[in-house]
């Protein structure tokens with residue numbers, strides 16, 4: 001996916017591009033594993049608000065809920081006391097966050113879509129103006 005040309009504007013708000021955002025996708029279709037990673041131009045504000053914050057919130061929420069459930073559900077260890085449940089729950093919450101992160105990624109303003117027929121990856125930009133510009137410079141359409 002590295003041979004795409006990205007118009008040097010923020011792909012979320014069309015403002016000046018200030019940095020890059022890594023967007024990746026892993027998907028398995030039966031025995032076939034497909035993955036793609038791309039760096040898109042973005043402004044600092046959109047990177048923070050549309051990517052960094054939702055991802056951080058997802059991970060923190062998963063771990064906190066895991067810790068709470070761990071305290072409630074797991075038996076108190078005779079040596080560690082309720083901390084055993086806390087550690088166990090936090091650990092499971094961390095694993096669960098991998099699953100929830102996929103859901104968050106599917107709602108980000110820039111997504112990679114992998115075809116289930118030829119396993120080719122395509123980039124989708126929620127910003128219509130950027131999407132059109134991207135298609136124009138890469139495919140001349």
Ligand SMILES: [Zn+2]
Pocket residue numbers: 010011012013014015042043044045046047
């Ligand atoms: Zn922006």
